[in-house]
Amino acid sequence: MEYFLLFISAIFINNIVLVQYLGACPFMGTSKSTDVALGMGGAVIFVTLMATAITWPIHQYILIPFGIEYLQTIAFILVIASLVQFVEMFLKKVIPPLYKSLGLFLPLITTNCAVMGVAIMVQRNGYSFFKSMMYGLASGIGFLIALVIISAIRERLDISPVPAVFRGVPIALIMAGVMSMIFFAFQGMAA
Amino acid sequence: MSNITKEFVKGLWAELPPFRVLLGLCPVLAVTATAENGFGMGMAVIFVLVMSNLIISSIRKIIPGKVRIACFIVVTASLVVTVELLMQAYAYPLYQKLGIFVPLIVVNCLILGRAEAFASKNPVLPSIADALGMGIGFMASLTFLGALREVLGSGTVFGVPVMWESFEPASFMVKAPGAFVGLGMILAGMNVLNRYLSRKKGESEPVSQNSTCASCGACNSCK
Numbered sequence: 001m002e003y004f005l006l007f008i009s010a011i012f013i014n015n016i017v018l019v020q021y022l023g024a025c026p027f028m029g030t031s032k033s034t035d036v037a038l039g040m041g042g043a044v045i046f047v048t049l050m051a052t053a054i055t056w057p058i059h060q061y062i063l064i065p066f067g068i069e070y071l072q073t074i075a076f077i078l079v080i081a082s083l084v085q086f087v088e089m090f091l092k093k094v095i096p097p098l099y100k101s102l103g104l105f106l107p108l109i110t111t112n113c114a115v116m117g118v119a120i121m122v123q124r125n126g127y128s129f130f131k132s133m134m135y136g137l138a139s140g141i142g143f144l145i146a147l148v149i150i151s152a153i154r155e156r157l158d159i160s161p162v163p164a165v166f167r168g169v170p171i172a173l174i175m176a177g178v179m180s181m182i183f184f185a186f187q188g189m190a191a
Numbered sequence: 192m193s194n195i196t197k198e199f200v201k202g203l204w205a206e207l208p209p210f211r212v213l214l215g216l217c218p219v220l221a222v223t224a225t226a227e228n229g230f231g232m233g234m235a236v237i238f239v240l241v242m243s244n245l246i247i248s249s250i251r252k253i254i255p256g257k258v259r260i261a262c263f264i265v266v267t268a269s270l271v272v273t274v275e276l277l278m279q280a281y282a283y284p285l286y287q288k289l290g291i292f293v294p295l296i297v298v299n300c301l302i303l304g305r306a307e308a309f310a311s312k313n314p315v316l317p318s319i320a321d322a323l324g325m326g327i328g329f330m331a332s333l334t335f336l337g338a339l340r341e342v343l344g345s346g347t348v349f350g351v352p353v354m355w356e357s358f359e360p361a362s363f364m365v366k367a368p369g370a371f372v373g374l375g376m377i378l379a380g381m382n383v384l385n386r387y388l389s390r391k392k393g394e395s396e397p398v399s400q401n402s403t404c405a406s407c408g409a410c411n412s413c414k
Binding site for chain 1: 213214215216217219220221260261264265268269271272275276291294295297298299300303363366367368369370371372374375376378379382383386
């Protein structure tokens, strides 16, 4: 039950983009069409899981025993950057179809706050390994859901008579604000 | 000398981040619930940006082209750790308020973007000017957005009450929805201002465009 609650809460109540503001750059950058949004969302889920699975043992078994937790930022970003590179090369060689759909988005993920954010947050919250993986998966799914919804809205906005000064990013941000308000309504569920 | 001034000034208006070039949106949205937080975040970013541009442009000739992004990340990450430790020592309350967004400066596209687009191709002095201009522009924007949200959301600026007595604060402005709506409104306002300025100069109507990418090298797909 505890895990179920954590899962639901990370997807909806504490949605990583709309409530915690992580990953806002790709949220705006890659939400122009639903196909791209799906690809990006899938890639984020994948990399978040991998990154959590690797950074958690590094923090617990290397940084803490040696008392060098302050190097967390530098260690995590290096791990994530090389992981992304590695995953890209691996997919290209071994699973070309998957590379075709995700490969384009992988370099972009290095600078995605969501991946790094989840890796740091599970350490600050003191989650166990399994709980961290659940949290990473749920956050990725939350990101995917938010991204797909906003991209569907933006596809409709393109053909709507939006005032010229609002066209493009401004109206998308305001729609994200409205979506965020809707996601805030889920907070009643947690109580 | 005029060249350096030009690099400095462009960050303050023509390429003002994050309102003209949409970079580093996460901290922009997350820490601008109050003007003070926005200012503090801006200061941290200025420090990292100026130092990273300084270091990267001075070692730009010995960085191999193929692994340059990794080199930039290492430099930036070391500087972010420095900022983290400095803030823990001298500005602990602010450090706690900014929370996870201090370590996340390392993945701020603005810093990688300036390293890739400017510092890796230019000498030290123009790079510092560029970083200072961009950093000050970023800080001013964050403080402005923070002040706007703070006034509407809690009726204060930098913690000082400024609104009339019976003012009912709209608490949604200091929460996540207010961040998105506030930024969207400011971008639209920038577009209105642009149109007005170019009409005054007698130029043709500019296409309202807020670029989401400044060639940070890590992203070939965000176009």
